[in-house]
Amino acid sequence: MALNFQQRGRSGASSGLLALFLAVSLILVIIYTREGDVGPLHRAQATMSGLLAPVQMAGAPVGAATAQMQDVVVDATVDEESLSALREQNRQLVAQYAQGEEDRLEAERLRGLLGLKDAYEMEGVAARIIGRSTQAWSQTVTVDAGSAEGVDAGQTVMGATGVVGQVIDVADHSATVRLLTDPNSGAAAMVQSSRAEGIVRGSLEGLLYLEDVAADKQVSLGDVVITSGLGGSYVKGLIIGTVAKIDMRQGDSLRRIVVAANDAPELLEEVFVVFTVGAEDAAAVSASTHRERVRQQQAAAQGDGQGSSDDAAASGEGSGGGSGDDADDGAESGGGDQGGSAGDAAGDQSGDTGAGSQGAEDGQSGDEGVSAGEGGDR
Amino acid sequence: MERSIGRIAIGAVVAFLLQIVAAPNIAVAGAQPNFALAYVLVVAIVRPDEAGNVMPFLLGLACDLMGTGPVGAEAFLFTLASFGASRAFMVLDNDTLFMPLAIFSAATLLVELSYGCLLMLLGLQASFADAFMYRVLPCSLFTIVVGLVLYPILMRLLRVGQMTRGAGIPVIR
Numbered sequence: 001m002a003l004n005f006q007q008r009g010r011s012g013a014s015s016g017l018l019a020l021f022l023a024v025s026l027i028l029v030i031i032y033t034r035e036g037d038v039g040p041l042h043r044a045q046a047t048m049s050g051l052l053a054p055v056q057m058a059g060a061p062v063g064a065a066t067a068q069m070q071d072v073v074v075d076a077t078v079d080e081e082s083l084s085a086l087r088e089q090n091r092q093l094v095a096q097y098a099q100g101e102e103d104r105l106e107a108e109r110l111r112g113l114l115g116l117k118d119a120y121e122m123e124g125v126a127a128r129i130i131g132r133s134t135q136a137w138s139q140t141v142t143v144d145a146g147s148a149e150g151v152d153a154g155q156t157v158m159g160a161t162g163v164v165g166q167v168i169d170v171a172d173h174s175a176t177v178r179l180l181t182d183p184n185s186g187a188a189a190m191v192q193s194s195r196a197e198g199i200v201r202g203s204l205e206g207l208l209y210l211e212d213v214a215a216d217k218q219v220s221l222g223d224v225v226i227t228s229g230l231g232g233s234y235v236k237g238l239i240i241g242t243v244a245k246i247d248m249r250q251g252d253s254l255r256r257i258v259v260a261a262n263d264a265p266e267l268l269e270e271v272f273v274v275f276t277v278g279a280e281d282a283a284a285v286s287a288s289t290h291r292e293r294v295r296q297q298q299a300a301a302q303g304d305g306q307g308s309s310d311d312a313a314a315s316g317e318g319s320g321g322g323s324g325d326d327a328d329d330g331a332e333s334g335g336g337d338q339g340g341s342a343g344d345a346a347g348d349q350s351g352d353t354g355a356g357s358q359g360a361e362d363g364q365s366g367d368e369g370v371s372a373g374e375g376g377d378r
Numbered sequence: 379m380e381r382s383i384g385r386i387a388i389g390a391v392v393a394f395l396l397q398i399v400a401a402p403n404i405a406v407a408g409a410q411p412n413f414a415l416a417y418v419l420v421v422a423i424v425r426p427d428e429a430g431n432v433m434p435f436l437l438g439l440a441c442d443l444m445g446t447g448p449v450g451a452e453a454f455l456f457t458l459a460s461f462g463a464s465r466a467f468m469v470l471d472n473d474t475l476f477m478p479l480a481i482f483s484a485a486t487l488l489v490e491l492s493y494g495c496l497l498m499l500l501g502l503q504a505s506f507a508d509a510f511m512y513r514v515l516p517c518s519l520f521t522i523v524v525g526l527v528l529y530p531i532l533m534r535l536l537r538v539g540q541m542t543r544g545a546g547i548p549v550i551r
Binding site for chain 2: 014018021022024026027031032041045048049055056058066131132134135136139140168176178183184186203204205206
């Protein structure tokens with residue numbers, strides 16, 4: 001009887017505690033959803049992420065091992081047809097390797113001269129990625145630059161070759177960046193060649209979509225997608241990626257386009273947080289940079305005594321579109337290997353989601369000069 | 379009693395560390411396991427009579443603070459799931475491996491589904507089908523695998539010192 005009474009007492013206390021915790025949790029959720037981005041709970045989240053981000057770095061070797069294992073599984077399960085195709089592509093790649101290596105070295109030198117930062121006259125701070133999202137539902141990274149370094153919520157974040165996301169939370173020496181691939185992200189964007197506007201959104205399957213694009217606008221595979229600057233959330237004219245696939249049903253007035261991001265989020269190690277861009281003359285600077293680059297490429301090609309095949313390869317590296325259009329727009333600097341990496345990313349992303357062959361083919365068709373082997377090699 | 383509480387607390391810290399160190403790095407196609415949830419549920423099943431509400435609440439809150447989702451959501455779901463799993467196990471245990479596994483799986487799926495629904499209610503730009511196919515289902519399966527590994531380990535660690543009963547001796551409640 002006494003024991004029973006004691007147990008009943010314990011049970012009552014436990015139920016009380018349960019109710020208390022559930023109530024506290026609900027209150028926290030309500031406060032979190034009602035407070036602004038600078039509310040105490042948001043600040044606590046940002047601070048915690050910053051404090052524990054270095055601990056996360058300890059898991060990097062695990063990540064590398066996991067990626068290797070995934071590659072092994074994919075390699076071990078290919079069928080004979082794929083294997084033959086891969087061998088053929090490998091043969092072509094070996095032939096292209098020598099030329100590719102020359103191009104890469106040239107691109108590196110050019111990048112050194114005309115780095116993304118200088119091309120856009122960007123003010124900002126470079127930061128290392130020190131942590132990644134611990135929840136499957138969000139695609140965020142933590143960087144080692146915070147308010148002390150001048151980082152503020154809402155600033156655009158660039159990878160080596162294009163926009164990767166936006167700062168959403170800031171602590172003293174760290175900041176949380178929501179990647180473009182996050183389902184909650186949204187960047188006003190447009191197709192560079194046709195100026196067709198839309199919104200670039202991430203998705204749970206890891207693909208980037210350019211949504212709400214008018215059906216009457218001309219959009220081709222391989223076209224470059226850049227930020228449009230509408231709404232003011234992202235700086236205008238920065239490259240996001242290339243068109244990898246166009247979804248359209250007959251009768252639809254709007255299209256949805258799959259965008260192959262220039263920078264694969266999982267491979268990012270360093271980023272550049274953009275404070276300001278020489279906004280007024282950014283387009284002109286980038287256009288002249290692009291023209292200068294094309295001139296240098298032509299000069300180099302003539303100097304090597306290699307004919308039009310090199311020119312074709314060089315111009316194919318950019319957007320896959322006409323150079324006249326590209327030169328008019330500002331987002332094309334560094335395009336030397338942007339086109340290539342975009343094709344690469346297309347294969348990469350779609351391989352992850354089970355739509356690999358389509359994405360790889362799209363990547364190839366958009367940029368025949370460079371990415372012929374890149375899509376297939378995944 | 380104190381010793382087992384200490385072990386549970388240490389285990390919670392380890393689960394949290396695994397969540398922030400290992401989980402992001404073993405993600406497959408964006409899906410990652412929830413070590414913290416797996417730990418909370420396994421403890422609730424292994425020690426249904428002693429699994430309190432404090433550890434699930436604190437572990438959930440810590441996970442909330444490390445993520446970018448609404449603070450309090452995981453704390454709420456962990457607390458509720460731990461309570462539900464422990465009570466379900468106390469009622470349904472039939473001394474087979476099936477029951478703890480079934481309870482663990484159901485609780486995991488419910489927590490992931492509820493969390494996804496909550497995020498969608500709060501503005502997550504995804505359809506229910508996408509959320510289920512790309513996050514709820516793979517994350518749940520991943521977490522269940524973790525639970526399968528954790529269960530025998532915690533059985534051994536947390537039941538040390540408890541009186542063992544021979545096979546065929548019924549549980550009297």
